[in-house]
Amino acid sequence: MAEENAWRKIEGDEEVVRTCAWSPPGCHPVGCGVKLHIKDGKLVKVEGDETHPITQGRLCVRCLTLPEYIYHPDRILTPLYRDPKDRGKDKWNPITWDEALDIIEEKVNYVKENWGPESQVVLQGTGRESTLYASAMAYACLGTPNQSSPLSGQACYGPRCTVADFLLGAGYPELDYAAFFPDRYDDPRYEVPKYIILWGKDPLFSNPDGFFGHAIIDLMKRGTKLITIDPRVTWLGVKAEYHLQLRPGTDAAVGLGLLHVVIGEDLYDHEFVEKWCFGFEDLAERVKDWTPERVAEVAWVDPDALVGAARAFATNAPSSIMWGLALDTATNGVQASQTLLDLAAICGYMDVPGGITLAVPASFMGKWRFEIINKLPAELKAKKILNPKYLAWNATATQAHDDAVLDALETDKPYPVKLVWIFSSNPLACCGVQPKRWLEALKRTEFNVVQDVFMTPTAMGACDLFLPLATYAEHDGVVLPHFGRNTHFLGAMNKAIEVGDCKSDIEICIAVGKRLNPAEWPWDTAAEFFTAQIKPNIGLTFEELQDEGIHMQSFEYRKYETGGLRPDGEPGFNTTTGLIELKSTLYPDWNEDALPYFEEPFYSPYSDKISDEEKAEYPLVLTTGGRVTASFHSEHRQIPSLRAITPDAIVEIHPETAAKYGIEEGDWVCMENSLGRAIEKAHLTTKLDPRVVHAHHGWWYPEQEAEEPNLYGVFKSAVNELIPHDNCSVLGWGAPYKNVICKIYKVNSLDD
Amino acid sequence: MKTHGLLIDFKYCTGCHACEIACKNEHDIAMDEWGIKVFEFGPQKLKGKWAWDYLPMPTDLCDLCTERREAGKKPACVHHCLADCMAVVPVEEISARMQEAGDKVVSYIP
Numbered sequence: 001m002a003e004e005n006a007w008r009k010i011e012g013d014e015e016v017v018r019t020c021a022w023s024p025p026g027c028h029p030v031g032c033g034v035k036l037h038i039k040d041g042k043l044v045k046v047e048g049d050e051t052h053p054i055t056q057g058r059l060c061v062r063c064l065t066l067p068e069y070i071y072h073p074d075r076i077l078t079p080l081y082r083d084p085k086d087r088g089k090d091k092w093n094p095i096t097w098d099e100a101l102d103i104i105e106e107k108v109n110y111v112k113e114n115w116g117p118e119s120q121v122v123l124q125g126t127g128r129e130s131t132l133y134a135s136a137m138a139y140a141c142l143g144t145p146n147q148s149s150p151l152s153g154q155a156c157y158g159p160r161c162t163v164a165d166f167l168l169g170a171g172y173p174e175l176d177y178a179a180f181f182p183d184r185y186d187d188p189r190y191e192v193p194k195y196i197i198l199w200g201k202d203p204l205f206s207n208p209d210g211f212f213g214h215a216i217i218d219l220m221k222r223g224t225k226l227i228t229i230d231p232r233v234t235w236l237g238v239k240a241e242y243h244l245q246l247r248p249g250t251d252a253a254v255g256l257g258l259l260h261v262v263i264g265e266d267l268y269d270h271e272f273v274e275k276w277c278f279g280f281e282d283l284a285e286r287v288k289d290w291t292p293e294r295v296a297e298v299a300w301v302d303p304d305a306l307v308g309a310a311r312a313f314a315t316n317a318p319s320s321i322m323w324g325l326a327l328d329t330a331t332n333g334v335q336a337s338q339t340l341l342d343l344a345a346i347c348g349y350m351d352v353p354g355g356i357t358l359a360v361p362a363s364f365m366g367k368w369r370f371e372i373i374n375k376l377p378a379e380l381k382a383k384k385i386l387n388p389k390y391l392a393w394n395a396t397a398t399q400a401h402d403d404a405v406l407d408a409l410e411t412d413k414p415y416p417v418k419l420v421w422i423f424s425s426n427p428l429a430c431c432g433v434q435p436k437r438w439l440e441a442l443k444r445t446e447f448n449v450v451q452d453v454f455m456t457p458t459a460m461g462a463c464d465l466f467l468p469l470a471t472y473a474e475h476d477g478v479v480l481p482h483f484g485r486n487t488h489f490l491g492a493m494n495k496a497i498e499v500g501d502c503k504s505d506i507e508i509c510i511a512v513g514k515r516l517n518p519a520e521w522p523w524d525t526a527a528e529f530f531t532a533q534i535k536p537n538i539g540l541t542f543e544e545l546q547d548e549g550i551h552m553q554s555f556e557y558r559k560y561e562t563g564g565l566r567p568d569g570e571p572g573f574n575t576t577t578g579l580i581e582l583k584s585t586l587y588p589d590w591n592e593d594a595l596p597y598f599e600e601p602f603y604s605p606y607s608d609k610i611s612d613e614e615k616a617e618y619p620l621v622l623t624t625g626g627r628v629t630a631s632f633h634s635e636h637r638q639i640p641s642l643r644a645i646t647p648d649a650i651v652e653i654h655p656e657t658a659a660k661y662g663i664e665e666g667d668w669v670c671m672e673n674s675l676g677r678a679i680e681k682a683h684l685t686t687k688l689d690p691r692v693v694h695a696h697h698g699w700w701y702p703e704q705e706a707e708e709p710n711l712y713g714v715f716k717s718a719v720n721e722l723i724p725h726d727n728c729s730v731l732g733w734g735a736p737y738k739n740v741i742c743k744i745y746k747v748n749s750l751d752d
Numbered sequence: 753m754k755t756h757g758l759l760i761d762f763k764y765c766t767g768c769h770a771c772e773i774a775c776k777n778e779h780d781i782a783m784d785e786w787g788i789k790v791f792e793f794g795p796q797k798l799k800g801k802w803a804w805d806y807l808p809m810p811t812d813l814c815d816l817c818t819e820r821r822e823a824g825k826k827p828a829c830v831h832h833c834l835a836d837c838m839a840v841v842p843v844e845e846i847s848a849r850m851q852e853a854g855d856k857v858v859s860y861i862p
Contacts, residue, residue: 045777046777047831047832048831048832050831056836057826057831057832058770058831058832058833058834058836059770059774059832059834060768060770060834061768061769061770061772061773064770064773064774064777064832065773204766204768204834205768213834214766214768214834214835214836217764217766217834217835217836217837218836220764221764233795233802233804235766235767235795235804237802238794238795238802238803238804239763243802629768629769630769640783641773641776641783644783645769685795686795686796686797687795
């Protein structure tokens with residue numbers, strides 16, 4: 001048994017290791033406090049750590065079932081290799097890490113010599129710890145400028161961060177839930193928000209980007225009232241004072257309507273607007289015509305609820321807004337996000353107690369993962385895979401454009417992609433739109449590597465080398481809520497057990513880096529790497545961080561008054577004007593309107609971009625991706641206790657609509673449009689408008705046949721088959737994952 | 753005579769299932785058996801107003817985690833409840849605690 005220390009205690013015949021959770025298993029960097037109970041070197045139980053400042057002992061079912069995940073018989077425990085000619089067949093052979101590294105070295109050098117370093121692409125997933133290190137694999141190991149994700153329009157967090165950067169010059173604006181204060185809600189500096197708008201966000205089970213979802217409940221107990229904006233009546237929507245039940249994809253219209261009321265009724269914070277906002281008069285002019293009646297017509301929102309919500313929010317300081325993924329998953333989402341930030345700004349809720357916290361982006365070690373690209377020669381950086389039409393992206397983004405990467409894989413333009421490294425992602429089951437296209441595109445390469453915990457449809461269908469990942473209980477690491485973009489603490493992740501021959505994402509980077517580019521990888525262990533990253537920022541070595549457990553970051557409100565938001569230390573915001581840009585000074589250079597506007601989704605019942613025949617054939621609005629507690633995106637489908645909670649992919653249909661199509665509770669239902677089809681199980685519920693259906697995402701069936709063409713049934717419930725490729729905003733961010741059209745009909749089985 | 757009850761301020765219960773799994777872990781309960789189980793009402797409108805509630809119910813397997821409480825810990829369900837809406841309360845305090853919680857509160861003596 002290991003010796004006791006600050007984070008490891010002996011209790012009877014067990015060791016108890018305190019640590020912060022991240023992933024795998026998949027989750028966002030909330031860094032929940034857990035106590036891992038170890039007996040004879042094996043994890044026997046997980047408990048919540050009651051000393052953790054945010055979670056205080058509370059823990060969700062995904063961590064509570066961690067032993068099922070770690071010791072699952074299907075888990076991959078050693079590197080696997082398969083001849084590229086056998087893609088899609090279950091012909092994997094176990095190999096050692098040395099053999100795996102030999103193969104990587106040979107294949108990478110072969111591809112580099114024949115097609116250049118730029119012909120390699122690293123694709124990252126979402127949420128997981130890997131998001132910190134995918135860029136290092138691209139820039140510092142493989143030496144390619146092409147790091148991207150298999151999303152469309154980076155429609156997950158990226159758009160919101162980018163819009164915040166453009167308009168506020170700040171990191172991710174987050175609800176103030178006293179996360180920075182060790183004594184939390186009792187801190188004398190803190191004020192409880194009077195209202196919180198939850199906009200396209202149901203945080204209880206999504207725990208987005210580092211936010212502990214049930215902090216909303218903490219605040220409700222302390223008097224906070226809710227305003228929800230969601231096409232579904234969520235559980236929080238039922239508890240809300242106002243619920244704005246909008247048509248999917250019309251968030252910008254709702255935002256323009258809220259601004260219309262707040263400005264028209266003179267409910268805004270004049271002093272803040274005069275001192276700290278740019279473009280107010282033009283914004284006022286822009287929203288003048290967006291009457292509640294017009295919003296009701298466009299967005300199906302009850303006009304009285306819209307007016308009530310706007311008044312309640314603007315006249316009860318401090319109040320706050322949380323913005324959700326729905327703002328990213330719409331082509332018009334950039335503008336919806338602009339209305340949201342404008343609303344919070346003119347009400348004076350930016351960086352005040354109980355409002356929205358702002359931070360300098362990329363604090364702690366978040367910065368390194370982007371700056372490492374500067375190690376590449378300029379002419380190589382210039383070869384990044386981009387789409388020339390996305391001027392804003394091309395001028396400002398570090399990553400290759402997601403949709404342009406799929407185009408390059410399919411067409412060899414601007415050049416062939418010959419090696420893809422899938423860095424903890426399962427695009428066929430989850431984030432990729434048009435997943436059948438992704439499969440065929442990935443098959444066109446010379447060599448594909450994947451790192452994951454379980455065999456996935458993506459690995460089985462298209463990869464040649466599988467590198468087995470260690471869970472958070474099995475490796476040293478750090479947790480960085482909001483990936484460094486508004487980070488209240490840095491948490492230590494402590495290795496408690498060893499299982500098989502698995503490595504963490506950063507350990508894989510170090511091993512590969514030492515082979516391919518040793519100059520950039522002087523560290524022998526993850527701990528050495530972390531010390532090098534964090535010591536310059538917080539003065540602690542990794543071991544000292546482990547002893548501290550959680551290192552809280554200090555926080556100051558109203559940083560625009562003190563110079564805390566600008567690198568030059570001057571008051572104001574880090575934008576061209578030094579003010580919050582209600583009207584962007586950047587957008588016109590990128591062919592985008594400086595002010596927010598509403599644009600009808602491309603595939604909608606009112607779109608003028610598709611034919612009347614197509615609209616008549618597919619009369620329903622399809623939205624996707626509502627979260628459940630028992631899975632993180634496409635993960636956890638094989639964990640028995642979790643699958644028992646959510647056994648099936650569910651399509652939610654209003655009973656009237658179901659009756660019209662002869663569908664009953666529990667029937668298998670096919671959703672279909674001109675792009676594709678998917679089958680899920682019907683659940684009839686009045687929480688949706690009869691004109692809208694909602695489908696679960698991320699479904700595959702680990703219990704089914706692994707080999708092609710079935711690939712664990714991944715295409716059966718692939719709702720992303722109905723989502724268009726490259727339907728992004730003018731700026732290049734955002735894609736319509738949550739707002740297309742479809743028809744529905746009853747089928748006999750999942751296999752129909 | 754039972755000395756304690758399980759008080760649940762169920763207006764805050766979000767149906768997260770943490771109590772069910774934490775209980776199974778603590779008492780080594782099979783997947784298809786339960787020490788506590790969450791029931792759901794709604795979402796549906798009642799006389800025009802939305803209602804959607806969850807209510808965990810302890811079963812015959814619940815002993816309010818006697819062993820844990822003797823060791824100075826909270827019962828597994830109470831400890832892990834994401835909404836922090838459960839508590840073990842001495843029976844003589846139950847009525848006062850229910851009044852304090854206001855509405856939508858229940859107490860069990862399992």
